[in-house]
Amino acid sequence: MIRVRLCPSPTGLLHIGTARAALFNVLFARHNNGEVVFRMEDTDKERSTRESEKDIIDGLKWLGIAWDEGMEIGGPHAPYRQSERNDIYTPYIQKLLDQGNVYHCFCTAEALDEERKQATEDKRPSIYPGTCAKLTSEEVKERLDRSTPSTLRFRVGTKVIQFHDLIRGDVEFDTALIGDIIIAKDIKTPLYHLAVVIDDHEMAVTHVIRGEDHISNTPKQILLIQALGFEIPEYAHLPLILNADKTKMSKRKNKVSLNEYRREGYLPEAIINFLGLLGWNPGTEQEMFTFDELVQQFTIERVQKSGAVFNLEKLQWINAQYIHALSREELMRRTIPFLIDQGYLQSPKGDMIEAPEYIITKSGESIGRDTLAGYIALEQERAKILSEIPPAIAFCFANELMYNPALLSWKETPVDGTRDMLEWANLILKDIPDDSFTATKLEEVLKEAISQKELKNGMVLWPLRIALSGQQNSPGPFEIAQALGKEKTLHRIEHAIALLPLK
Ligand code: GLU
Numbered sequence: 001m002i003r004v005r006l007c008p009s010p011t012g013l014l015h016i017g018t019a020r021a022a023l024f025n026v027l028f029a030r031h032n033n034g035e036v037v038f039r040m041e042d043t044d045k046e047r048s049t050r051e052s053e054k055d056i057i058d059g060l061k062w063l064g065i066a067w068d069e070g071m072e073i074g075g076p077h078a079p080y081r082q083s084e085r086n087d088i089y090t091p092y093i094q095k096l097l098d099q100g101n102v103y104h105c106f107c108t109a110e111a112l113d114e115e116r117k118q119a120t121e122d123k124r125p126s127i128y129p130g131t132c133a134k135l136t137s138e139e140v141k142e143r144l145d146r147s148t149p150s151t152l153r154f155r156v157g158t159k160v161i162q163f164h165d166l167i168r169g170d171v172e173f174d175t176a177l178i179g180d181i182i183i184a185k186d187i188k189t190p191l192y193h194l195a196v197v198i199d200d201h202e203m204a205v206t207h208v209i210r211g212e213d214h215i216s217n218t219p220k221q222i223l224l225i226q227a228l229g230f231e232i233p234e235y236a237h238l239p240l241i242l243n244a245d246k247t248k249m250s251k252r253k254n255k256v257s258l259n260e261y262r263r264e265g266y267l268p269e270a271i272i273n274f275l276g277l278l279g280w281n282p283g284t285e286q287e288m289f290t291f292d293e294l295v296q297q298f299t300i301e302r303v304q305k306s307g308a309v310f311n312l313e314k315l316q317w318i319n320a321q322y323i324h325a326l327s328r329e330e331l332m333r334r335t336i337p338f339l340i341d342q343g344y345l346q347s348p349k350g351d352m353i354e355a356p357e358y359i360i361t362k363s364g365e366s367i368g369r370d371t372l373a374g375y376i377a378l379e380q381e382r383a384k385i386l387s388e389i390p391p392a393i394a395f396c397f398a399n400e401l402m403y404n405p406a407l408l409s410w411k412e413t414p415v416d417g418t419r420d421m422l423e424w425a426n427l428i429l430k431d432i433p434d435d436s437f438t439a440t441k442l443e444e445v446l447k448e449a450i451s452q453k454e455l456k457n458g459m460v461l462w463p464l465r466i467a468l469s470g471q472q473n474s475p476g477p478f479e480i481a482q483a484l485g486k487e488k489t490l491h492r493i494e495h496a497i498a499l500l501p502l503k
Pocket of ligand 1: 007008009196209214
């Protein structure tokens, strides 16, 4: 049975790299009918927070990433938070002490810092010089009796560690370059390397799939695994995620927290699609993938070795495809929170986002759900992200549009000509019954009338569009008229006519 682990450290908001690693683990597990364990790696007490845990869990759930046991749902290896597993770790740490793999290190933080500085000055790697490795058991006992603070250090020794990485092939490390490492604060409190190794063993993890930044940790962990007599799991180190300039993805050049993409109105299914292609490709031209399609096609063999560039335009393009494909109703449901956030709608109560009959605008007007869906649909073809939609349809909500009346005139048309065109269009539109006030019908009727009168489209349609939207760039006049409905459309045309100065 294949078992993988999601094991974020709660030291910040959910990072894109963490989400990608979680996704690849889940894809691999599901593709192979395996299981997913989710544990929280909070051994770094100073930097770990519950807010970060919440952000990570919420973010993964929002993406639709699910696990079979672990945080929140429990399971046979509970607890799943490392800081609550001390009793589980103690016997293993004791075993390492008894076997002599681990020794007490009494070096102070200051002394170690000093040594690090010296190493940098001498331009040599900073390796623990082994000061406490040579203490006799009497010396150790004496210091412990005096309660001298200590940590537990693992004898790394000098050998060559080889392992086969499922993505990178054979990897070799010379442990002489590592030096003895601190693996626990005390008998109950392991640090990262040891906690990972014990938990992977306890939780029967078969495959460790993680970012390439962990590859240099692997030899240390393998040494611990060997010392404890555990089975070595399979390793797969995922390619780094890079900025467009091929440097390691960083906050300065990209948004790195999933939250930011969520807030801008990227859809979870689009992000999954995009992350799935961040270092993996199907070997075909296919670019659009549902989660299930990714599961079906995902194999580790098709994960690339070289860094994966985070291409924001591609993410936007994928997101736009998903926005286009939503039903009107679904697009409305997903856009409402953005309209509320940006102050166009009042926060609906309770489940109104799910099923509002009427929605209250900021100015206290109530509009029907169908009308709102119509406004939002105006931008469906154009929007790349949901947060772009509210400002683009803001003109729909206004009672009285404010704009410079000079905008109404098409090219060089004089004011009188523009007024004539609007009055004429108004008469024609008035005759169209409410229930056939659709973009298609309006276009058919108006264009027919324009051609009969031997006018140019722009002479009528430009002022009409400005009258309806008040802005230079907007969707077409027929679509807007349909979205606004007959009453609001005629009102806006009359308002425009009134704005045009008389001779
Ligand atoms: N907790 C580690 C991190 O968040 C992951 C460790 C691992 O995958 O082995 O970077």
